[in-house]
Amino acid sequence: MDISHEDFQRAKRISRAIQEYLELTNQDGLRSTDIYPVLAKKGLIEKDRHNGLHFRKFLRKLKDNNLLKSLIPQCEYRHTKTEFLEWYFYRSIVKTSDEINSTTERKKLIVPETAEEEINELIEKAKKHIAKLPKRDTSEFTPQMNEIRNNYPRAYEIWTEREIEIMIRAYNKFKRIDKVAELLQRQPSVVKERIDNNK
Helix, strand or coil, X not given: CCCXXXXXXXXXXXXXXXXXXXXXXXXXXXXXXXXXXXXXXXXXXXXXXXXXXXXXXHHHHHHHCCCHHHXXXXXXXXXXXXXXXXXXXXXXXXXXHHHCCCHHHHHHCCCCCCCHHHHHHHHHHHHHHHHCCCCCCCXXXXXXXXXXXXXXXXXXXXXXXXXXXXXXXXXXXXXXXXXXXXXXXXXXXXXXXXXXXXX
């Protein structure tokens, strides 16, 4: 499975957040289940009820492409008796992907044009437009649907032309699926699929 430009960017943001958290808490050797809530709260990974399933799949994807140590140097893994891996995180003392001197790597790891702080301000301003979008009657939603809506308040809402327009404009500005999903209050995987279909 190929690693996209967005995967590179996402891995860099995850690496920075993990390093900051480990330094702030003065901890090492944390499991993926310990790190997951921190990353989910920052909107860097998709929330799930399996305490970081999407996060672990992303780590596996990086590992399988031999990019884990260069993009998230804080991460180490151990084989278990089954096919699964256990993921551990330690403060990085090696250079992070931001500090790699290789010209080739720097070309691959392009910094987003819009700064995180500016993106967050734009999301805050655009929230009023999202609040005006039509809402479905949720009385017939299943418990699982309601659970997903706890994390993504607009999950399962019908997509309108207005929302698609907002989504495309936001993606063109942010260049980040996770931030567009945060604005739309929808699952990142669903937003990615919509964006891909509207390219």
